[in-house]
Amino acid sequence: MKRSKKGVGKFRSVCPIASTLDLVGDKWSLLVVRDLLRGRSTYGELASAPEKIPTNILADRLRRLEDAGLIESSAYQERPVRYAYKLSAKGEALEDVLRAFVTWGKAHIPGTKTYTEVARSNERQTAARAGSRKPSRNPR
Amino acid sequence: MKRSKKGVGKFRSVCPIASTLDLVGDKWSLLVVRDLLRGRSTYGELASAPEKIPTNILADRLRRLEDAGLIESSAYQERPVRYAYKLSAKGEALEDVLRAFVTWGKAHIPGTKTYTEVARSNERQTAARAGSRKPSRNPR
DNA sequence: TACGTCACTTGCATTTTGCAAGTTTCATTG
DNA sequence: CAATGAAACTTGCAAAATGCAAGTGACGTA
Numbered sequence: 001m002k003r004s005k006k007g008v009g010k011f012r013s014v015c016p017i018a019s020t021l022d023l024v025g026d027k028w029s030l031l032v033v034r035d036l037l038r039g040r041s042t043y044g045e046l047a048s049a050p051e052k053i054p055t056n057i058l059a060d061r062l063r064r065l066e067d068a069g070l071i072e073s074s075a076y077q078e079r080p081v082r083y084a085y086k087l088s089a090k091g092e093a094l095e096d097v098l099r100a101f102v103t104w105g106k107a108h109i110p111g112t113k114t115y116t117e118v119a120r121s122n123e124r125q126t127a128a129r130a131g132s133r134k135p136s137r138n139p140r
Numbered sequence: 141m142k143r144s145k146k147g148v149g150k151f152r153s154v155c156p157i158a159s160t161l162d163l164v165g166d167k168w169s170l171l172v173v174r175d176l177l178r179g180r181s182t183y184g185e186l187a188s189a190p191e192k193i194p195t196n197i198l199a200d201r202l203r204r205l206e207d208a209g210l211i212e213s214s215a216y217q218e219r220p221v222r223y224a225y226k227l228s229a230k231g232e233a234l235e236d237v238l239r240a241f242v243t244w245g246k247a248h249i250p251g252t253k254t255y256t257e258v259a260r261s262n263e264r265q266t267a268a269r270a271g272s273r274k275p276s277r278n279p280r
Numbered sequence: 281t282a283c284g285t286c287a288c289t290t291g292c293a294t295t296t297t298g299c300a301a302g303t304t305t306c307a308t309t310g
Numbered sequence: 311c312a313a314t315g316a317a318a319c320t321t322g323c324a325a326a327a328t329g330c331a332a333g334t335g336a337c338g339t340a
Binding site: 011012013014015016017018019020021022023025026027030031034050051052090093094096097098099100101102103104105106107108109111112113114115118 | 151152153154155156157158159160161162163165166167170171174190191192230233234236237238239240241242243244245246247248249251252253254255258
Binding site: 281282283284285286287288289290291292293294295296297298299300301302303304305306307308309310 | 311312313314315316317318319320321322323324325326327328329330331332333334335336337338339340
């Protein structure tokens, strides 16, 4: 599996902001990181996010993020081989950046809701419709 | 001056991260914001950043950021009319996001230096070469 | 043997970037 | 007053990135 070495040392400037953007400054990378932070790990799980990332882009981003050392992949089963992706320490550290995005987005873009809020409101909806039968174990 | 109304309400999802990325999730927007935070304000000043943003992209980003309400432009002189750009409160609030980028970049991308660090080292260089004459008032 | 699934890959069409050169509006210089 | 220069963009076009749909390979299951 040829994982190209290209991209080493091609930052636009020494500015940490510009350089970080060179790694994850596109429309999709940080969303992949977001989902990995939320515990998603397989290709299918990542592909099923509400934003509907095109599968070829997802494959490309996983490759780039791995090349950049932000994520690691490992086979979670043989026969057939299936890979699981997880953040490296470096990648996990992006949580602070994501948190800043959440704060700004919630404060300045009306209608945005965090993952947790959406989950909570779905719960209420479901509870209302179902008349709150079944304590609903193992919610996902 | 036709400032298109397109783009209103076309966010990929209700996620604040995804939505924020829809506004500023590209390679250049946040660098423009960075420079405005640093007090740059004219087209020329913005264009002369070390990353060398193409001028058509700069014009486009200024338009988009203004449409999104992140910056405001005003003529700073007539004859000839010249515009100055500044961040709105909404735009200034992105400082927290930028700070998170700086922290992450400095910690994980070797060789990156903040604006202030670069200035300091230039100062030392200059001081060394000049034998430290002139106390250098008004540092920027 | 015939599906179905997961994890990708491939082939384009469309959109976005990027580079270089051109334009407009003045102010200044000779 | 003609020539030059600068600031702030615009335009044209090539190159790269993105997006969509369909295809592929390796299984497991019916």
